[in-house]
Amino acid sequence: MAFKIIAENCTGCGACQFECPNNAISSKGGLFSIITGKCTECKGIYPTQQCAAACPIPKTCVKA
Amino acid sequence: MPQNIVALSSIGRFSGALCESSGCSSRGTCGSAADDLPDAVWQKIQDHPCYSEDAHHYFARMHIAVAPACNIQCNYCHRKFDCANESRPGVVSEKLEPEEALRKVLAVAAEVPQLSVVGIAGPGDALANAEKTFATFALIHEALPHLKLCLSTNGLMLSDHVDRIAAIGIDHVTITINMVDPEIGARIYPWIFYRHQRWEGIEAARILHQRQMAGLEALTARGILVKVNSVLIPGVNDEHLTAVNQAVRARGAFLHNVMPLISDPSHGTYYGLNGQRGPTPAELRKVQDQLGADAKLMRHCRQCRADAVGLLGEDRGAEFTRDKLGEAKPFDPAQREMYLAVVERERADRQNAKEAAQVAHKIEEAPVLVAVATKGGGRINLHFGHANEFQIYEVGPDGARFVGHRRTDKYCVGGHSEPDAMATSIAALEGVAAVFCAKIGERPRQRLKEAGVEAVDAYAFDYIEASAITWFAGRSQSGTVAATA
Ligand code: SF4
Ligand code: SF4
Ligand code: SF4
Numbered sequence: 127m128a129f130k131i132i133a134e135n136c137t138g139c140g141a142c143q144f145e146c147p148n149n150a151i152s153s154k155g156g157l158f159s160i161i162t163g164k165c166t167e168c169k170g171i172y173p174t175q176q177c178a179a180a181c182p183i184p185k186t187c188v189k190a
Numbered sequence: 191m192p193q194n195i196v197a198l199s200s201i202g203r204f205s206g207a208l209c210e211s212s213g214c215s216s217r218g219t220c221g222s223a224a225d226d227l228p229d230a231v232w233q234k235i236q237d238h239p240c241y242s243e244d245a246h247h248y249f250a251r252m253h254i255a256v257a258p259a260c261n262i263q264c265n266y267c268h269r270k271f272d273c274a275n276e277s278r279p280g281v282v283s284e285k286l287e288p289e290e291a292l293r294k295v296l297a298v299a300a301e302v303p304q305l306s307v308v309g310i311a312g313p314g315d316a317l318a319n320a321e322k323t324f325a326t327f328a329l330i331h332e333a334l335p336h337l338k339l340c341l342s343t344n345g346l347m348l349s350d351h352v353d354r355i356a357a358i359g360i361d362h363v364t365i366t367i368n369m370v371d372p373e374i375g376a377r378i379y380p381w382i383f384y385r386h387q388r389w390e391g392i393e394a395a396r397i398l399h400q401r402q403m404a405g406l407e408a409l410t411a412r413g414i415l416v417k418v419n420s421v422l423i424p425g426v427n428d429e430h431l432t433a434v435n436q437a438v439r440a441r442g443a444f445l446h447n448v449m450p451l452i453s454d455p456s457h458g459t460y461y462g463l464n465g466q467r468g469p470t471p472a473e474l475r476k477v478q479d480q481l482g483a484d485a486k487l488m489r490h491c492r493q494c495r496a497d498a499v500g501l502l503g504e505d506r507g508a509e510f511t512r513d514k515l516g517e518a519k520p521f522d523p524a525q526r527e528m529y530l531a532v533v534e535r536e537r538a539d540r541q542n543a544k545e546a547a548q549v550a551h552k553i554e555e556a557p558v559l560v561a562v563a564t565k566g567g568g569r570i571n572l573h574f575g576h577a578n579e580f581q582i583y584e585v586g587p588d589g590a591r592f593v594g595h596r597r598t599d600k601y602c603v604g605g606h607s608e609p610d611a612m613a614t615s616i617a618a619l620e621g622v623a624a625v626f627c628a629k630i631g632e633r634p635r636q637r638l639k640e641a642g643v644e645a646v647d648a649y650a651f652d653y654i655e656a657s658a659i660t661w662f663a664g665r666s667q668s669g670t671v672a673a674t675a
Contacts, residue, residue: 141259144319179388182269
């Protein structure tokens with residue numbers, strides 16, 4: 127149960143990282159990725175996955 | 191280094207002359223173009239290149255790209271590139287962390303004594319990740335308290351941060367407001383991200399509109415200067431911008447600036463891909479004229495990049511990239527003081543020349559537009575072929591008045607002229623009677639003549655307004671040679 131980032135779509139804007147309630151998004155070397163173990167798909171916190179709702183590029187933060 | 195600014199070496203030359211001080215320090219004696227602004231506002235903007243028509247000749251601003259995230263989507267923006275509200279579309283800037291941004295500001299301040307404003311305007315929205323933006327401002331304010339700080343935003347999160355904006359001493363905020371009617375907004379903004387949720391369509395536009403108005407009101411209630419930018423989108427909000435103008439004026443915006451939509455399929459934006467075109471220079475001017483014959487309307491915005499450095503209209507950003515920051519010189523306040531003194535004298539001189547020319551030449555004819563190739567200082571000091579843009583002045587019975595800018599592509603790169611680029615320049619000069627420049631080649635002069643534009647290089651390195659008035663007077667006396675400027 128986790129989301130992932132499609133790396134080739136990502137612009138590196140960081141909107142997802144800033145919105146994630148679980149601090150589950152890392153940006154090592156400018157490359158954004160979701161740490162599977164930390165991602166809860168925002169269950170119980172928000173009705174929608176924050177990374178996907180904030181991301182400007184369609185189909186970039188998606189279910190893993 | 192480009193020659194677009196007064197060389198530091200020239201300051202020594204000027205400073206001797208300063209001893210016989212001209213004694214012109216207030217706008218009262220200088221009769222600035224901003225005569226109709228209240229004193230408090232004038233105080234805040236007189237050295238601000240983005241706001242004061244006069245200051246943009248002399249002072250530099252820089253933007254630092256610390257805010258890549260955004261919380262809305264505009265149809266004219268592709269998020270692979272910088273915020274289109276604050277940049278020329280299709281541009282990507284180097285994203286900086288707050289500490290890197292501070293190093294960059296220190297390096298620029300040491301090199302460019304004209305620097306008086308530092309802004310955060312993207313590359314996304316400065317308030318989408320407000321912590322980073324405020325951390326950066328705090329570092330800069332501590333290191334170089336003389337710099338003015340400014341902030342540009344789409345307004346969605348503005349009213350949450352008004353206290354911090356005031357507390358940190360930011361006294362200029364720009365909000366991009368393209369509509370006050372959610373129906374129109376829905377054609378500009380497909381979605382927003384607000385309070386942990388994505389909103390679409392009219393709902394999104396309604397929230398954005400309400401938040402923009404609330405933010406604007408909260409800022410002006412605290413005496414913070416607010417400029418509103420609107421992107422002119424033909425067929426979408428062109429008729430509507432009058433309503434936007436009334437709404438933002440009523441809420442205390444001191445300036446409303448209309449910028450053209452720049453739309454190109456290669457930018458990959460929704461508008462670009464769907465054939466939405468930008469306005470022609472004539473359409474833009476028409477809307478700007480409708481919105482205000484008032485001198486306060488800023489016409490010299492040119493959509494500089496989110497990481498631009500320099501006087502308006504130039505960009506020295508490439509000299510200050512991260513990898514070049516190593517050997518920065520320390521900032522020297524004395525150098526800046528000297529530059530400020532030179533500027534004061536230049537401003538006064540230029541104003542006097544303008545007034546003298548106006549007295550000497552009584553003009554009866556209808557006003558015409560002239561274009562000027564300049565690299566700053568209020569002088570005609572650029573080769574026609576090196577101009578990326580022209581300053582446009584209206585000259586007529588009431589003297590000469592700055593009315594805007596027109597961008598063009600460089601037609602002369604490394605001495606090779608491309609005929610196509612010349613055509614672009616001619617298109618940019620539509621409706622202009624003459625172009626003033628320091629120098630121009632025979633071929634371009636001929637091409638311009640064929641297009642009905644007179645090329646004038648007789649006033650090379652002179653003050654713009656005085657030269658334009660003198661030229662116009664000579665022209666209207668049909669052939670009689672006018673006095674020299
Ligand atoms: S789905 Fe939620 S928890 Fe998972 S990475 Fe996205 S924002 Fe974080
Ligand atoms: S919000 Fe989307 S584009 Fe931005 S960093 Fe996250 S995944 Fe990449
Ligand atoms: S506010 Fe700026 S960055 Fe955000 S979508 Fe609009 S133009 Fe792009």
